[in-house]
Amino acid sequence: MTWPKARSRSMPLWRFVLPALLSLPAAAADWKLLSQTEDPEKVISWYVDMGSIVRDDDYLRAFLRTSWSMPQFAADGTAYQSSTYLNYFDCDAHKIAYTANAYFASTEPDDMPVHQEPALPVSRLKFQPVIPGSAGAMRLDFVCQYRSKNFLTHLALPDMDG
Secondary structure (H helix, E strand, C coil): CCCCCCCCCCCCCHHHHHHHHHCCCHHHCCEEEEEECCCCCCCEEEEEEHHHCEEECCEEEEEEEEEEEEEEECCCCCEEEEEEEEEEEECCCCEEEEEEEEEECCCCCCCCCCEECCCCCHHHCCCEECCCCCHHHHHHHHHHCCCCCCCCCCCCCCCCCC
């Protein structure tokens, strides 16, 4: 993984708002464990923030988190053990798009991120099909079961197309 260059003065502030939201203390989110690897040498856990599952036009949107029992390393040597990110789910096409990543030194997002990647507007996201049986397929299946629930609302994000 290669970290992008530092923020330029011309880059819009909204691109840093979502990663900042992702770095809120873990208590602010309702993290539900979705699955976990069974390898005791390297446990990987996937979570979804239940309160963040909402409809956004033709998609569902949710904040997710991945935690590793062993440190992961970026190309520049920066260590991290968890990542929170925004996913958009196209339930009918069985595709997911990822954006707004925040990386943390610990397994919980309860400290300052060691790295952040800005959110992209939906129009610039690359939706990818999920591989049956993969962690992505499991996340898609879990979140998409909520697409017809009444509690879903459209929570506005900053205008990312501007």
